Amino acid sequence: MPAHRAPLLRPRPRSEDEAPHHKDVSRRKFLGYIIAAPTLVVAAEIGRQSLFDAGSAFGAPNASAAAIPSPPQPAELYEFVDSYRDACRPTNGLLKVVVERDGTVSFALPRSDNGQGIMTSFAMIIAEEMGIEPEQVNVTLADARPELVFNQLTGGSSATYSIYSPVRVAAAIAKGALLDAAAAQLGQDKRTLQTAGLTVVDTAGRALPFGELAEKAASPVTKAVEVVLKEKNDFTILGKSRGKDDARAMVTGKKQFTMDIQVPDALHTVICRAPDLNGFPNGTPANIDEVRGMPGVEAVEMIGNGIAVGARTTGQAFDAVNALQVDWAPGTLAGKSDADVVSELRAAELPLAVPSVVGTTLEQSFVHHARNGSALETNCAIVDFKDGKAEVWAPAKSPIAGQKIVAQKLGIPMNAVTFHVVPGGGSFGRRLFNDHVQEASEAAKAFGRPVKLMWDRANDCRQGRVKPLCTTRIRAVVTKDAVASFELRYTGTNMEVDEGFAEMITSQAIKAPGGNLGISEAFWNISVTTPYNFGVNTAVMNEVESGFNTGSTRNVYGPDTCTAREVMVDRIADQLGKDPYEFRAEFIKNARLKKVLDRAAEEADWGKSMEPGTAQGIAVHQEYKAAMACVVELDCRPETVNRKVRSGRTGPRVTKVTFVVDPGLLLNPLGYEAQMMGGINDGIGWALTGGLHLKDGHFVEASWDNFFYTRQWNTPPEMNIVVVDDSDFPDPGGAGEAGVPATMAAVVCAWRKATGKEPEYTPLLHEEPFPEGFTEYPTSPPIPESPTDGLEYTYG
């Protein structure tokens, strides 16, 4: 079989200080295929790497005289992102970089972009290997491709880590094939040719367009090709900041989200839902025919989760939903409130198990309240069903499972369903589920019309998936100069996972250390670590069936367990009479985390004099092959806490954030920093303001002035994000969730220091009265009526 090396590449001498535990992935040969096709189509197969090849992503141990070493925990060696990367290996050969007859390069990315910027970064990855410009690569989101099996899921910050290498391999082989074709045509040695723009040029400046070469480079039979990838030192695109490819479309209103897509004859469809969480209708509404005659209303039909209303405008569908007279059956949490659920969790908590040893025992317990998982774009999907075929548009992170659901609901084969993945308006875990795709399918069938289904905000908040209510407990035994044992227990309302995701984890969990666990427990084992040398170190979880609709919501177990851990670390430091930063520096297990901690302390001027009522807080976290450290300054003085914003939650204000992250290989600094910024603003919200109140079987919160996600008046005026660009770790770590945990933890640590109180729950303001002007919207009718006085609030 013909093997070739891409020209103009120099083997990089191995430097002395290169971390020996990291395999130098870039110098290995990779195998890929030129696929039998009329134009050049290249696929990568990277199926030969052994499992557990990640080694320790976190570098050499951090030496400390006093610390009692803790043995390795599974997630230090093999994380969720490794598990997912392994699940993708068998089908990486189906990922195709295509050079079209017109010379353009295209790649249908089998992932979902909801603002992470992965369409831009994959264009950069392909352009880098092919020696062209990112804007010359047309990256789209792939339609659902069931043959990809597990390789079309987006979650757990795995998108880039999982297929970075296979996509590079495909791009490198494409370039090689174009050079081969050009060499034959020009009668030149391939090694003298290179790509420039969408052409291959020789030393005399002759240029052959890709379009002329695409068919010549194609192969009538699929053939295997070996390739060597570009060295990091030769990168000209990766590692340099690049704005989003759709930036102009986003600022001009031209970017199309699902509900912006025009489908002829489609009905704007909204579901009438129960007052209770997961309540359902007892029979047909008494006035259904009357509602069918309301202005603009064209269809009203019963479907699984309620009553679907289709109208000429969404507003008229809202009005019709509110007019329906429905007898509702109670929901899954009928009559219950937060306190009832917390009692159930307390009853289910696992014992702290380590036998007592000599030392001082510190114990701590937190309740972490449920959090709203709503993105700004509510759940939505379009289903157009006619002549036994369906076309679907949705911002889906598990589109293969979605395609299957559509087929089942419509009673047609899966291959009769074309499922388009549309860029989403935020996700934060929500779009892993296909609840709304199912409803749109049911409504399309019932109406006999194409359906543009959109959840209203109130129900997106109240009935949509939330981050589970949970408790954390920690017991630490502290000797005179070290930690002898550290026990973490997590007890949560059960974390639900989408069918596609569940199958993937089930398929892989057996491979993880200590494998063959339930889905949640498997995920826990490969995502939660205590990165300190704290002697006997245990971290155990259990979950309770609860009746909530749950999902991961930007970082599954990380934020709450990190917060519990870091607060306890501060308490241990207090006990030992040590500074929180210096204590961490001494007991942290590994070099990467130590490095970001030191840098954060330095950047933030840790330990500087602070006014009474204000304090710094510091915390670290490792996950997604990244290492993070955060220092915040928090102002808890009355003049700050009592600021008035109309119907807004103020309270303590984070005035400055210093966040240092070692991301592994850094692909797009501007994009990576943006992901940290978003995660930091989430972490601040989860620490201070953003929690759901369950009351009498439903959530109180029904809008953005009810659920207190971080707003302009909460966000820090100063934010210093440092993204380390010389990481030892050779692969790109996950970004989407990495900003959240250390920030949440640092804020809670700062609050403890500023107020002198021991925190017992998050968010810290959860038990405060709702702010002046807070509107508690009724649960019936289900949708708050739109005001009519908007012109009284103009400004400018």
Next chain:
Amino acid sequence: MPTHTFTLNGEQVSVDVEDDVRLLWVIRDVLGVTGPKYGCGINVCKACTSHYNGKAFNPCSVPVSAIGPEDEITTIEGLADGDTLHPMQQAWIEHDVAQCGYCQPGQIMAAVAKVNQVKAEGRELDDDAFSEIRNICRCGTYQRIREAAKAGAENM
């Protein structure tokens, strides 16, 4: 069914729709202009922020009957001057503000109005001014919104 006439992004439009339908749905669902986004329908998230005779407002909370033939409605689609972007749009691109982009049409329209407001009132575009902007960004792009708004203001 009543007919409503007004100016949308510089062009006069007439639509036949019931009086009480909120302007957001007339713009989006009847006229097919989709820059303004739905985020709450009750004037709290501000994702639909557009301009009413040059001032920021939220069409989710205005019945179409409240808009007259002399009124000019500008959505994000009408902010640029042909192919020449408004300085605020240009600043948004230069600061790579948008992540998912869903709230950003409203953020930009709000920023333009806020800059006009503070200039008219002789105030600074400072933390207090930004704290008056109620537009939520669930991606958490607030710091870049602030940087871009300041840069855009300099060129307005």
